[in-house]
Every structure is written in structure tokens, then in C-alpha cells.
Amino acid sequence: MRDLETLQEFLKGAGVDAAVFSLRPDYRSVLLAVDGLVPGPSDQASDTLLQAAEASARETLSARLVEDLPHVAAWREAYKSFGAKPQRTRNSLEALLRRAASGLPRVNRLTDLYNAVSVLHQVPLGGEDLTGYAGAPRLVRAAGTEAFDTVAGGIEVIEHPDPGEVVWCDDAGVTCRRWNWRQGRRTQLREDTTTALFILDALQPMTDEALDGAADDLAARLTGLGPDVRAARRRIAAAPSIHEGK
Template structure:
């Protein structure tokens, strides 16, 4: 298990990404000491609150909510079609407002999904112990490997050239900025150390972003007596 501070110190956002969106900020939270477990009353209450927050009468469609609209613009900027590949925030928000509601997975996943919807910010959670090196956000060459599942089978595919991707030393960990996570690093029922990535664009302020991180860490801190964390914001 790497030192959390050293792990985050090695994280990097490529200059080409900031050229695409100068308002972009990445909040990285590394957490260790998590005790895995099934959903509980607290995580269920968060999910219910998240669902209620988007089921209330709204004066605009989901795609016009401020942060979701910003992410749609960001996707178009690198050639993705947001109506076909929805950013994680939009996908979760739509599901939260549907009859099906948010998925119930495990308490760690349920917490970060709920926080994403409540605070309206794309929020990825990954198994830190499965990283090889620190996370990097780059414009892909198109040759990087991405392990995923297609038609029930494990496959390796590649991002499109110019696509914004998170990666480590051996491959892509999340495609299209915050669209789909790799199989290798995704959270699972036995995760004890996690990396959370909060992606912010205008109109989300730095103060708002800090508040989301505080709320997430408050909820994750109860998942074990020895939970500890480190955080870092990467900005232009």
C-alpha cells in the first residue's frame, strides 16, 4: 500500500486537458483503512436523499442542469456525443429520478453515488490498491489499453485519439473523463483503500468542491475505526 500523500503527489493533469477546459479542477481523495460491508441504514438514507433531490418538481430538463450542461460541452470539445455517452453525473441523476432509482451495491459505492447526485458533481471511486503508479489525466493517443466487459466477456479496447482519459502506468482507468471505469481498478466488495476523483467545471466553485470533499470524507470516515485520508486539488 503506497503512502497516500506520495500517491497523490505523483498525480498529474496534462496541459492539453487544461487547454481544452481552463476552468477544470480535479479533487483527488485517497482513503485507506476502509472496512468493507453491505449497505446499511446510513448509506440507504443517503441514497433516498439523493433520489428525492432530483424527483422534486424541476423547472428544466436534466441536461440543462448547470454542471451537467457544462460537462456536455466538455464532451463535445473532445469529440464525444453526450447524448450517446453520458457523463457519470448525468447518468446517475437520470437514474436517481427514474422509477428504478439508484443502484444498491455496497455501502462504499452507495455513499459516493449518493454524494455525486446530491452535490451534482461527477465523482469516480476506484480501488487504490489496484493502481500501478499514480493517476494521470491525458488526451489519449488511441493506443492505450482499456479493460472492460462486452456481451458478458472480458475484452481490451482502446480509446479514440484525443479522448480525455484517466490512466495509470499500465492502462486507462476511466474513459471519456468520467464516463466508464476499467474493470481492473473499479471498486469491489472487498475494497479497503479507495481513490475518489471529483471533476469540477464552472459554475462549480472551489468552495463548493471543498464542501463536497468534506461531505464525502465525513461519510466514508465511519466505515472503520482507522480510516485515514489525504487530498489534493489539481488546477491550471
């Protein structure tokens, strides 16, 4: 069991490299470190929340294509900025929205919860087991030599990101490739996860208020996953320009 001060100290070590802000100065993230979660498989509550997210997505997409949604379009442009092809490697928000019509996955109640919040607020959102981390999370442009543990063709393999690719990493390697495309196995959420890290990613036109609202919703729902849940939060953004406001 981790106390609130320990969670806050963990988040203090998190950072976003200047090279990432050079690509997208409008990038902001909210990190939530949460402890005291009571794990478990998908249940009626998580299924009901996913159904609400599926209905919201169907309504949103009844009048426009996924790729025309403003936040999805912004992420497509962000992927292009470091050489990724958004038609082949879709950001996590777009991938979930495209699955909503046929049904979002039911994984476990923790994963179900954050997937639903991602769709309801139209924000890329990742969840990871904090105990799998070696040091604090950092968003950087990869050298190309970092280790990324994943599964290919049913076999556990170590891959490496492309040079210049935007990745989340810690001291042991990459935890999520292409900003918010694919998470690694080492830190993935499991049915026995009790301590987790959640990362919400935003670009314009998503406002700070909308981003904080999504984080508030996530935190409130996580609090319901145990009587002793505690959470620390940190928002990271580019430093204001010295010319801002002039």
C-alpha cells in the same frame, strides 16, 4: 494498511496534462486517497443516504431538464470538445441524475456512498480500488493505443480509447474513459476494498468552494466507514495565467 504519508506520496504523483487544460482551463479536480475502510454490502445507512439523494434529484428536476442543469450542461460541452457525443456517452453525474427518478443502484456501501454524494452535490465523482493502480493517476488526451479492460456483452474485453479522448490512466493503461464516463475493471471498487481513490471533477460554474464542500462531505462520510480511516487530499487546477488579475 497504508499510513497517511504513503497516501500523500501517491497523490503527489497525480497530474493533469496541459493538453486537457487547453480544452477546459476551468477544469479542477479533488483527489482523495483513503485507507482503513471497512468494506461491506449495501446496508440501511447507505440505503437511507441514497434515498436522500433520490429525493434531492427529484426536487431539482421538478422544474428543469437534466441537460439544463448548469454543471451537467458544462460537462456536455466538455465532451463535445474532444469529439464525444454527450447524448450517447453521458457523464457520470448526468447518468446518475437520470436514474434517480426510478431509483439509484444499490451496489455496496462504498459505491452507494459516493454515488449519493455525487447526486447531492451535483458533481461527477468516481471511486476506485487504489490497490489496482500501477503508478499514479494522470488525466491525459489518449493516443488511442492504451488498454482499457471492460465487459462487452458479458465478455471481458480490452478496448482502446479514441485518439484525443480525455482519459484517466496509470502506467498500465486507462482507468476511466471519456473523463468520467466509464471506469475499467482493473481498479473498480469491490466489496472487499479497504483502500480507495476518489476523484471529483468540476467545471465552471461550479465554484472552488462548492467543490471543496463536496469533498468535505465525502471525506466525513468515509471516516464513518471504519475506526481507523485515514485520508489524504489534493486539488489540481490549471496554473494561473501571467495575465490574471491585470
